[in-house]
Amino acid sequence: MAVIDKFLQNDRRALAKVISHVENRAEKYRDVLARLYPKSGKAYKIGFTGPPGAGKSSLVDIIADGYLKSGELTGIIAVDPSSPFTGGALLGDRIRMARLSNTGNAYIRSMATRGSGGGLASATKDVCVVLDAFGFDKILIETVGVGQVELDIVDTADTVVVILVPESGDTIQAMKAGLMEIADVFCLNKSDREGADRIASEIDMMVDVKRRMGDWAYPVVQTSALKGTGLEELRTQILAHQDFLKSTGKFERRRKRKLRVEIYQHLQELLLDEVKTRIGDFKLDEMVERIVSGQSDPFTEAERVVGKLF
Numbered sequence: 041m042a043v044i045d046k047f048l049q050n051d052r053r054a055l056a057k058v059i060s061h062v063e064n065r066a067e068k069y070r071d072v073l074a075r076l077y078p079k080s081g082k083a084y085k086i087g088f089t090g091p092p093g094a095g096k097s098s099l100v101d102i103i104a105d106g107y108l109k110s111g112e113l114t115g116i117i118a119v120d121p122s123s124p125f126t127g128g129a130l131l132g133d134r135i136r137m138a139r140l141s142n143t144g145n146a147y148i149r150s151m152a153t154r155g156s157g158g159g160l161a162s163a164t165k166d167v168c169v170v171l172d173a174f175g176f177d178k179i180l181i182e183t184v185g186v187g188q189v190e191l192d193i194v195d196t197a198d199t200v201v202v203i204l205v206p207e208s209g210d211t212i213q214a215m216k217a218g219l220m221e222i223a224d225v226f227c228l229n230k231s232d233r234e235g236a237d238r239i240a241s242e243i244d245m246m247v248d249v250k251r252r253m254g255d256w257a258y259p260v261v262q263t264s265a266l267k268g269t270g271l272e273e274l275r276t277q278i279l280a281h282q283d284f285l286k287s288t289g290k291f292e293r294r295r296k297r298k299l300r301v302e303i304y305q306h307l308q309e310l311l312l313d314e315v316k317t318r319i320g321d322f323k324l325d326e327m328v329e330r331i332v333s334g335q336s337d338p339f340t341e342a343e344r345v346v347g348k349l350f
Contacts, residue, residue, distance in 0.1 A: 044075060047174065052147070055174050059149060062170055063163045070306075073166055080172035083115075084282055087197030089183040089222075094203040095229040098265035099274070100182045106275055108145050112177040116148045117167055119184045147171070165196050165302060194222040195301045198294065199281045201274075203227045204243070206235040220246060223258065225277045231262035231270065256284055318349065 043061075046054035058076075062069050086103075088096045100116060107114045151164060164181065171179050183193050193200055202223035226247065228240050240260050247258040259277045263270035285291035330336040 044072065047076075048079075050175065055147065055170070059167055059170050062166045063151060065163070069166075073169055076173035077169060080169045083168070083172040083176050083179050084199075085168055085179045085181060085197045086278060087181045087183065087193035087200045088203060089193045089200065090203035090227075091205075094205050095265050096182050096203050099201075099203060099227065099229060099263065099271075100180050102265055102268075102271055103275060103278070104146065104178075104180055106271075107178050111145070113145050113175060114147075115171040115174075115176040115179045116146070116182070117164060117171075117179065118148065118150045118182045119164060120150055120152060147176070164192075165305075168196065191222055195298050198285065198291065199224045199278055201225045201227050201278065203229050204239070205230045206233045206239050223247075224256070224281050225274070226258065226260040227274055228260060228262045229265060232264045232267055236262060255288070256281065315345065315349065319345065321348075 043054050043057050047058050058072060060066075061072060088100050090096055097118065100118070104114050104116055149167065151167065168179055168181070181193065181197055200222050202220070202225075204226065205228070220243075226243050228236060228243065230236075231240070240262055244260050247260070250258050259280075261270055261274045261277055263274055265271070282291075285294065327336070327341040331338060331341065
């Protein structure tokens with residue numbers, strides 16, 4: 041608890057220790073989160089997602105720099121693939137964002153996916169709570185870049201920016217049911233490349249149906265992180281979406297929906313831990329043998345376990 045006290049005094053080392061404790065699911069990590077949770081709820085979370093190579097890290101770096109220059113305390117969670125050897129983050133966005141690391145108002149945390157397949161680490165939401173409780177104004181979340189299944193971000197961020205590149209043209213249709221459905225703002229990065237205007241028009245036509253069904257414009261912004269073009273427009277559209285959510289009451293409704301999802305997720309974790317603790321009572325190996333011999337099946341065995349537990 042001494043670490044928590046230092047955390048509440050805005051000690052950066054204590055912040056790092058608390059994040060590690062939560063990320064590693066260490067003993068009583070839920071108690072730590074429960075103590076910090078009442079102090080959260082003020083930060084605005086912006087998610088950046090899209091296929092690998094779209095320039096997510098470069099854009100996050102530039103957008104974060106703009107917030108920092110305006111005096112906003114900015115936290116960055118960069119989710120990277122897990123190292124097959126250490127289980128830690130493979131790439132380490134601290135290296136790519138070294139310039140921001142030297143800024144007192146910035147905090148960058150690389151997180152490993154640790155087997156999670158939805159683009160985020162399983163503890164990402166909890167780390168957001170920690171950063172929020174510490175007093176960060178903005179939390180930028182960069183997903184791992186795994187493609188169409190990268191949908192966890194919609195249950196974590198308040199505004200989701202989907203980043204594509206001109207070369208995405210052949211895959212946009214495939215992503216339509218995934219990434220294209222979760223975006224609040226579309227960003228066509230590397231728009232100095234050939235074919236950018238055509239792809240931007242295609243995206244614009246695809247989201248036109250969403251525009252007619254709702255009251256948000258779903259803007260398509262062309263940027264070039266390398267040349268520094270379109271970045272102010274991207275910031276403007278992110279802010280416009282934040283204002284839109286708060287002025288229409290959708291901000292609170294979204295957060296309530298996300299809390300419902302979060303409660304279910306914590307229930308799943310707790311119940312699975314309980315099942316794993318008590319599964320020995322039901323002789324798991326014997327269940328496997330019954331299935332292999334054709335006497336049973338996984339569905340029946342699972343229902344039997346649930347029936348005995350509850």
